Amino acid sequence: MKLLDLLEQTDYECIQGTMDTEVTAVVYDSRKVMEGSLFICIEGANFDGHCFAAEVVEKGAKVLVVSKAVENLSAQDITVIKVADTRYAMAFISAAWFGHPAEKLKVVGITGTKGKTTTTWLVKDILEEAGFKVGLIGTIETIIGDTHIPAESTTPESYVLQEDFAKMVEAGVEIVVMEVSSQGLKLHRTQGFTFDYGIFTNLEPDHIAPNEHASFEEYMACKGLLFRQCRTGIVNADDTHTEKLLEGYTCELETFGLGEKSMLRAEHLELVHTPGELGVRFHVTGLMDFAVEVPAPGRFSVYNALCAIAICRHFKVELPEIQRALKTAKVKGRIxxxxxxxxxxxxxxxxxxxxxxxxxxxxxxxxxxxxxxxxxxxxxxxxxxxxxxxxxxxxxxxxxxxxxxxxxxxxxxxxxxxxxxxxxxxxxxxxxxxxxxxxxxxxxxxxxxxxxxxxxxxxxxxxxxxxxxxxxxxxxxxxxxxxxxxxxxxx
The missing domain is CATH 3.90.190.20 (Mur ligase, C-terminal domain)
Structure with missing residues (x-):
């Protein structure tokens, strides 16, 4: 693929070499470099890809994407592309390398402190009940057709994410439901495409530690980035942080919750306790009107189910299909x-x-x-x-x-x-x-x-x-x- 085509959506400066270069592979791991590779120098918590520049050139890399100066390359037959942030650039380069597969899918991204995993699985179950072919990316695994890949992180690196999207397109997947972590947003893993639907479940202090987030404010701000990267936002109106988190949003907004202001609401909550079984039933009102029973306990199960319903409404799923899927839904390791x-x-x-x-x-x-x-x-x-x-x-x-x-x-x-x-x-x-x-x-x-x-x-x-x-x-x-x-x- 031509270098110019890979950089079509990236702001860059060519500081050495020629743009008329054919790229054989896009790589950010120095161990995977081959002849003709474009190597992206990523700065991580414990390593810096810029330090491997000379090594990857020796292995055959023809293009380096950097964010700072790299020594001892001026005499090399190598093209050096400088960008403001190599992780950000990698997302767009990866999307181009795989032919922008997200444009051929409907992509649902779910963020929040709790409920991401459960809600993604509920959505998958409901949509499959309605006959859609659904892919999933999350904390437990990535599912592409009949292939199950154990997860290494909640939201994969942008290159892996785009590769998964491409495999889903090839497998005939129509909709992908994915967990979007605050780290994934912070590290630009979800750039390079636009989510069709961005979802916010709830927010509580978490992941505030070295190599994660410096403060709760940063954690919240990173979560909020999703609503500048999606077409339609569906958010929990009951969470006290929702208004602050949405600052600067660019999408259309819908709300769900238990309060009167929510566009899609759950009312008349009732605990279900039978031998060996715990659940909850409630009535959906507002944008829809029907009764639901979920075989999982408590108020948070109501929020997860209601969130899933709010998403699936956009795919015109029939009410009996929603009710059947929720009645039998199970998520591994979540109550x-x-x-x-x-x-x-x-x-x-x-x-x-x-x-x-x-x-x-x-x-x-x-x-x-x-x-x-x-x-x-x-x-x-x-x-x-x-x-x-x-x-x-x-x-x-x-x-x-x-x-x-x-x-x-x-x-x-x-x-x-x-x-x-x-x-x-x-x-x-x-x-x-x-x-x-x-x-x-x-x-x-x-x-x-x-x-x-x-x-x-x-x-x-x-x-x-x-x-x-x-x-x-x-x-x-x-x-x-x-x-x-x-x-x-x-x-």
């Missing part, structure tokens, strides 16, 4: 029910920080279980404050906490447990500690009492445990099956 007994309920959820755990346990309390039992651990080589906070939340809200291991990484699991116990010690909460997670799950099931609600928190969709730099298989669903097949007794 996922695992059938074990009609006498008690067992759930798996990804809640892995204090904010998410408090929301989860508060919601489950509303169903008035005989006992609320929380099985969880915390990740190693992460903030100790998270451990104290999660311990305190579980001690305060659960009737019994089973402290166990999560991903200890390079820490000793017992050291992490001691930190969690410090948090629980601030409460009057009862707890037991069982370091081995499989043993902890077995104990929770075998010790269950009638009416119990047991939640295994923290791992969610993850099917591994990370110990000393290695990932070992650990899928809680598989563990439960093996325990039951092995004769584990429960009430």
């Amino acid at each position: 996922e029910k695992v059938p074990v007994s009609d006498k008690f309920t067992l759930l798996i959820d990804y809640a892995h920080n204090a904010m998410a755990l408090e929301s989860l346990l508060t919601t489950l309390r509303e169903y008035q279980p005989g006992r609320l039992v929380c099985v969880f651990g915390c990740g190693g080589n992460r903030s100790k404050l998270r451990r104290f906070e999660m311990g305190e939340v579980s001690g305060r809200l659960a009737d019994l906490t089973v402290i166990t291991s999560d991903n200890p990484r390079f820490e000793e699991p017992q050291d992490i447990i001691e930190d969690i116990k410090t948090g629980i010690g601030r409460t009057a909460g009862r707890y037991v500690e069982i370091c081995d997670r499989k043993e902890a799950i077995a104990w929770a099931i075998s010790s269950a009492e009638e009416g119990d609600l047991i939640v295994l928190a923290g791992k969610g969709h993850e099917d591994y445990q990370e110990i000393k730099g290695k990932k070992y298989p650990m899928d809680e669903r598989q563990i439960i099956r093996e325990l039951l097949d092995g004769g584990l007794t429960h009430i």
Whole structure:
């Protein structure tokens, strides 16, 4: 492909060489350079592609895209293109390289602190129920036709994203539903195309740390960028941050929520609690008018379902198709029910920080279980404050906490447990500690009492445990099956 064609939507300056160059590959990883490549010098948290300039030229790169001076290239037969931001430029170059595939798709991007994963899956289920061919990109995996690719990040690098779009077009996908992280927006991964629909679920302080966001204000501002990159915005009118987040928006706007000002509203919420099942039913009013039941508990499940309905309305999905899809929808690791007994309920959820755990346990309390039992651990080589906070939340809200291991990484699991116990010690909460997670799950099931609600928190969709730099298989669903097949007794 001609270099000029790749740069058609990019502001640049050619500071060395010729623009009449044929490019054989677009690369941002120096290990993948081949003869005739265009290499984009990306500055990361732990590396700088500019430092590999001489190396990639030796390997055959013919074009470098840079944002600052690179030494020892003046005598080389190489074209150097300077841009203001190489990550930003990469998004547009990648889109051109793959033939602007997003223009052949309807793209739905969902951002927010919570609810992104669940809502993307709900939308996918509803649209597929209506006969659409749908692709998905998110925290759990990327789905292209029958191909499932485990996710490395919530929102892939722009090159990978455009490559996925191109594969979806080839596979006959009509609509792609994707999670859009604040990091993805901050690092320009979603530039180079326009979302047909941009969605905002909610906002709470999160991802404020070195190499993430310097402040809550920055985190919110990055989320808000989506509404300058989409044609239609669909936002939660009930969130207190919505107005601020939308500053500078350029799209048309629609709202959903529980309040009277929302264009699409949920009314008459009713908890559904049958043997082994937790759910909620409500009535949709405003832009649509019908009843819905969702087999997932709590108010946040209402918001997720309502958000999905607001999106699918634009694709003219029939009401019975929406109702059927929502009634049977399940999302791996998001308040996922695992059938074990009609006498008690067992759930798996990804809640892995204090904010998410408090929301989860508060919601489950509303169903008035005989006992609320929380099985969880915390990740190693992460903030100790998270451990104290999660311990305190579980001690305060659960009737019994089973402290166990999560991903200890390079820490000793017992050291992490001691930190969690410090948090629980601030409460009057009862707890037991069982370091081995499989043993902890077995104990929770075998010790269950009638009416119990047991939640295994923290791992969610993850099917591994990370110990000393290695990932070992650990899928809680598989563990439960093996325990039951092995004769584990429960009430």
